[in-house]
Amino acid sequence: MLEDWKDEVQLFDFFTISSSTNNFSNANVIGKGGFGIVYKGIMEDGQEIAVKRLERPSEQGLNDFMNEVVMIAKLQHRNLVQFLGCCMEKDERILVYEFMENASLDAFIFGEKRHLLNWPKLVEIIIGIARGLLYLHQDSRLRIIHRDLKPANILLDDVMNPKISDFGTARLFDAEQLEENTRRVIGTYGHMSPEYSNGGIFSIKSDVFSFGVLLLEIISGKKNRINYKYEEDLNLLELAWTLCKEGQSLNLLDESLSNSCLVPQVLRFIKIGLLCVQDKADDRPTMSDVFLMLSNDSSFIKDAKRPGFCNGSSDTSTLGQAYFTNNVVTLT
DSSP states (O other), rough: OOGGGGGOOOOHHHHHHHHHHHTTOOEEEEEEHHOOOOEEEEEEEEEOOEEEESSSOHHHHHHHHHHHHHHHHTTOOOBBBEEEEEESSTTOOEEEEOOOTTTHHHHHHTGGGGGGGHHHHHHHHHHHHHHHHHIIIIIIEEEEEEEEESOOOOOEOOOOOOOOOOTTOOOEOTOHHHHHHHHSSEEETTTSSSHHHHOOOOOOOHHHHHHHHHHHHHHHHHOOOOOOOOOOOTOOHHHHHHHHTTTTTGGGGGGGTTTOOOOOEEEEEHHHHHHTTTTSSSSSHHHHHHHHHHTTTTSSSOOOOBBBTTTTTTTTTTTHHHHHHHHHHOOO
8 A cells, every 4th residue: 555655655664763852751751542652753954853763563553553643744734733753664663743742622621721722722723723634625636534633633833723533444536435434433432423333334525514513612711511310410512502592692602712702702612513413414414514613604504404323312322222233433
């Protein structure tokens, strides 16, 4: 597979990568990706890089590695993390990316850094993520379904420009292809669409669902947790929907944003988020529609129905039960 793209992929030798990370020192670890450890490296010319090293070369891990190489080697966009090359010496499988100064978005919306981002900056981040996802779905040479869009996979550069990362589980669609079915569901509960987690069906609308969850998480500063033990507990989608029905949507907004936000814009973005997380894929907008609604305050937003994975909906009580019986599921 790599041979088809060898003219577009820079191959690094293992010594160069090992030296840049001080022999993969624990002090250089900056995170863990879908299949291995991520290190910060510094090249001889001073360039900072992120080094993603395959931890155990299992068959599936190798498939994901090759998938990521082939996928992202053909992509270039300001809202996608820049792929610099890879290393494939002996049993080593290493991906090299640009180093992102501010790590991932989750630390800024769920952690102690929350207060560092005001509403205008979050709007820029939201629109940047939407722009990157629109590129994957519609504007790139390839048509790509990411399948694991979440705050941890949104990296931030030195000026807080968002970049979508981690393409190990992404899938390439033909121009006319609408959806695909898999027995190997990979993703993060709370961010996966109902049709994907329950039936293995994914499409561009699966990514739209994930984007909607991400949008509501950014606004609220809360994680969308799916609680199976206590059905009376509201997950984030149910909370957003309930507040919207009661005319209290502004109560979803994280308190740290109250002084910097534009209330009409917040309410508009919540409506867009709810529209993205509709239970049925056909009821969700495309990312082209989403980007237009986010960018143009005068664009029309239709009323949303009850979102997927709300407590009391038909899908919630049986979430994944039949599917777990017959299919391979990898979740985080």
